[in-house]
Amino acid sequence: MCLHFSTTMPLSTQSQAQDEQYVLVASLDNARNLSNILKAISFKDHAIFSATTNGLKVTVEDSKCLQANAFIQAEIFQEFTIREDLVGFQVTLTVLLDCLNIFGGSTAPGVSTALRMCYRGYGYPLTLFLEEGGVVTVCKIKTQEPEEPIDFEFCSSNVTNKVILQSESLKEAFSELDMTSEVLQITMSPSQPYFRLSTFGNSGNAHYDYPKDSDMMELFRCTKTQINRYKMSLLKPTTKALALSCKVSVRIDNRGILSLQYMVRNDDGQICFVEYYCCPDEETDDE
Amino acid sequence: MKFRGKIVDIACLNHFSRVITTISKLTKTCILRLTPDNLFFVLCGKVANGGVSMWCELSQANFFDEYQMEGMNPEDNEICLEVAPENMSRALKTVQNAKVVKVKLTKKHCPCLTIVAELPTLSSVSRVVTHDIPVDVIPRRLWHEFKEPTVPDFDVIEANLNGEMNLKIETDLVSVTTHFKDLGNPPWGDGASQGSSSSQSRDPEAMAEARVDIRRLQQFLMGQQVNPSKAMCNIVHEKVVHLILLHDDMSLQYFIPAVV
Numbered sequence: 001m002c003l004h005f006s007t008t009m010p011l012s013t014q015s016q017a018q019d020e021q022y023v024l025v026a027s028l029d030n031a032r033n034l035s036n037i038l039k040a041i042s043f044k045d046h047a048i049f050s051a052t053t054n055g056l057k058v059t060v061e062d063s064k065c066l067q068a069n070a071f072i073q074a075e076i077f078q079e080f081t082i083r084e085d086l087v088g089f090q091v092t093l094t095v096l097l098d099c100l101n102i103f104g105g106s107t108a109p110g111v112s113t114a115l116r117m118c119y120r121g122y123g124y125p126l127t128l129f130l131e132e133g134g135v136v137t138v139c140k141i142k143t144q145e146p147e148e149p150i151d152f153e154f155c156s157s158n159v160t161n162k163v164i165l166q167s168e169s170l171k172e173a174f175s176e177l178d179m180t181s182e183v184l185q186i187t188m189s190p191s192q193p194y195f196r197l198s199t200f201g202n203s204g205n206a207h208y209d210y211p212k213d214s215d216m217m218e219l220f221r222c223t224k225t226q227i228n229r230y231k232m233s234l235l236k237p238t239t240k241a242l243a244l245s246c247k248v249s250v251r252i253d254n255r256g257i258l259s260l261q262y263m264v265r266n267d268d269g270q271i272c273f274v275e276y277y278c279c280p281d282e283e284t285d286d287e
Numbered sequence: 288m289k290f291r292g293k294i295v296d297i298a299c300l301n302h303f304s305r306v307i308t309t310i311s312k313l314t315k316t317c318i319l320r321l322t323p324d325n326l327f328f329v330l331c332g333k334v335a336n337g338g339v340s341m342w343c344e345l346s347q348a349n350f351f352d353e354y355q356m357e358g359m360n361p362e363d364n365e366i367c368l369e370v371a372p373e374n375m376s377r378a379l380k381t382v383q384n385a386k387v388v389k390v391k392l393t394k395k396h397c398p399c400l401t402i403v404a405e406l407p408t409l410s411s412v413s414r415v416v417t418h419d420i421p422v423d424v425i426p427r428r429l430w431h432e433f434k435e436p437t438v439p440d441f442d443v444i445e446a447n448l449n450g451e452m453n454l455k456i457e458t459d460l461v462s463v464t465t466h467f468k469d470l471g472n473p474p475w476g477d478g479a480s481q482g483s484s485s486s487q488s489r490d491p492e493a494m495a496e497a498r499v500d501i502r503r504l505q506q507f508l509m510g511q512q513v514n515p516s517k518a519m520c521n522i523v524h525e526k527v528v529h530l531i532l533l534h535d536d537m538s539l540q541y542f543i544p545a546v547v
Contacts, residue, residue, distance in 0.1 A: 095461050102463065125461075137465040 024051050024087045024119040027079035031115035031130060033266040034072060035100040038093065040244050040264070040274050041068035043237035047093040048146045049126075052086055059149045060093065065279040066234045067150055068241070076270050079116075087119060089143040091126055099139040103132040112267075119143075152277045158253040161188035161222040163195050167245045167262070169216035173197055173208040174239050177232070181206075183281055184232050188252055189225035195250075199232075218247065228256040229281040241274040256280035288366055288424070290321055290392040293353040300388055303350045304379040305512040306343070306537060311372040312510025313341055313541070318425060318433050319400075321356050321366040324348070328372065329433045338544040339503050349536030359427055366392065367425035367433060370400060378402045378418035386413065398424050452520065456501065495522045497545040504528075507541050515539075 028034055041047070041060045048059040055073040074080040103113050116129040125140040177184065178201035185198040195210040195217075212220040238260055242248065245262035252258050260276040294300050310317065310328050320327040326347055332340035347354045358364035382388055382404035393401040400420045405413040425433075452467045507530060515532035522528055525545050532539045 092460055099461065099463065102465070134469065135465060135467050137463060139461055139463045141461045142459070 021120055022081075022118045023083045023121045024117070025079060025081045026051075026056065026077045026115075026117045028076075028115045029078050030112040030267055031100050032112065033076060033268065033270070034115065034117075035097060036244065036266065037070045037072060037264060037272050037274060038097060038100070040241040040262075041070050041237070042093050042097060042240075043068070045092055045094055046090055046144070046147075047096070048088065048090050048149055050086065050088045050146070050149075051082055053082055055080065061147075061150060062234065062237075064150060065231070066237075067152065067277045068237065069149075069275050071273045071275075073272070076266070076272065087121075088146040089119065089122075089126065090146040091141050091143055095141055096126075096128075099128050099130070099137075099141065102130055102137050102139070103135075152257055152279075154251075154253055154257055154259055154277060158255075159251045159259075160224050160254050161226055162219065162249065162251045163188065163210075163217060163222070164219035164247060164249045165195075165210065166216045166218065167242055167248050169210065169214075170248055171242055174242055178203060178206055179232065179236075181232055183229040184235050185227060185229045186250070186252065186258065187225070187227045188222050188250075190222045191225070194220070194222065219249075226252055226256070228252060228258065230258055230278050231281050234278055238276050241276065245274070288359060288392065289355065289357040290366055290390075291353070291355050292347070292351040292390045294350060294388045294390070295352045295386070297384070299350045299352075300379070300385065301383065302513070302536075303345075304376065304383065306345065306539075307372055307379060308376045309510050309512045309539070310341075310343060311376040312512075313339075313506060315373065316369060316371050317341070319368045319370045319422070320433055321368075322358075323356060323364060326350075327433075331432055332542060332544065337500060337503055340542045342540040343537065344539075345537045363427055363430075365430070367430055368392075368398070368400065369423040369425055370420065374420045375400070375402075378420060381418075382406065382416055385416075392422075393419070395419050397421050495524045497522050497525055497528045499528050499543045499545055503543045507543075513537070 038047070038058060041058065044060050044062055046060070048061075050057045050059065053074065055071065055076070058070045058072075060068045100113070100115065111132070113130050113132045118127045118129070120127075123143075125142050128137075128139040128141070130137045130139070177197075178199040180201035180203070181199035183200065185196075185200070187193060187196040187198065189195075193207075193209045194212045197208040199206045210217060212222075241260075241262040241264070244264045246265055247263040249261040250258070251261075257280065258276075258278040260278070262274045262276075264272045264274055266272060294303065307328075314330045318327075318329040318331075320329060324347060326345045328341070328343040328345075330339070330341040332338045356364075356366060358366055379388075379402070382402065385404035385406050387405045389403045391401050391403070393399050395401075398421070400422050402418040402420070404416045406416055408414050452470055453464055454467075455462070455464045457463075511532070513532075513534060515534050517531075517533040519531040519533070520528065521531070527545055528543045530541045530543070
């Protein structure tokens, strides 16, 4: 790859007229409010972007069994203009993250990269204007035809068991999980052990129990005993989202599909959500 | 041929060490040229190292408390050695806290640059550490290869250019351009500079560009251990990128040839 040096003509500034060519324009004073949350779902190369007047949804999927969604509402952006009901495209997420961090991702206070993300529509690249300290970088990222995200048909009315926990407690457990175990077993029940995480690794079996009256337990709504196993390799990426979050909701529906919803606070204290859906590992039945 | 130098100031020692570490990140071997007033670290552009060349000039008085050298003969009062800067860097890193560091040219089983350091201990007796760094003496007949590079006729030397520079990369997936504005365009030369008449007729907004191997540029930038007071970039259209870092007591020039 070659680096092209040149001295050049004055940088042209974006004008109102030029804006009209874009179907989507989203601006952030601090690009980290987007890059941090995207990092939490960056376990695969490609991401599907879906924008509506409500904001931006970014989806990443793995082997049809795992899906991560990051929601950044329109209110988070300093500017969010969309000229169609639904704007969708797909980009290589790793490239996007590299561009968002082009100025080195310094965490020094008061130093942030401003972002203006523009999209002209089908067939056009996603254009990012990033500025820090008077230096402007323009990135044009190739877009692909967006794949249709899987619809797991997960709805609240089919949820059998639900808990909301403070992330702190889960962070500890997840950092100690026995990775030699092929599965993570989740037990949810109105009676003992209430909420249990189990692993079956080379060194033996391990259980993490969360009693329903624990300080960490903000909500406990379990109606029926369920024991489900999920592939550890699929759940591993969720730890990134967990690390950023302050609260997690764990729900399992009547088919054993797991929904993890993470409440994430950004640099400015605003709330965004990241959710993961995971299918249960074949062999288990509900009791 | 003789050379003896002594460094007693810890700040000078650290600075010297950092300069050599910077050089060690740019190249595995280079030429060390010693003259009565200066030390030069020189790398000649060869196909093997991607054609990049480097010239680093240090004023000896800014580092050494004592400095004595005797070249080949009074007319050629210089010493040229081929050295691996990594070896020097490692040796200097181990003697960061020394009270005194002496550098001298010696002959052990082969010619060596010997670093002798007195390190402080809890007792009154200092610990002495000696590093022998093998070097090759460059014969007089090859010295012409290591002259200061002549300043090429630059395309960007006018003060009235708009002080803008762009860095661009392009891959299959993405194109990225970074725009720098409000950069200074220092006047170059002292009236006798080459090409001054042609430069006046140049359009201040016209681009001078060069395509270079990004790894060479990265190598140069990542290796920097010393904060320069000034950094300059000169471009000869489609030929070479010339990077200059200026410090109070040192200058480092790096030439990256353009690729087709």
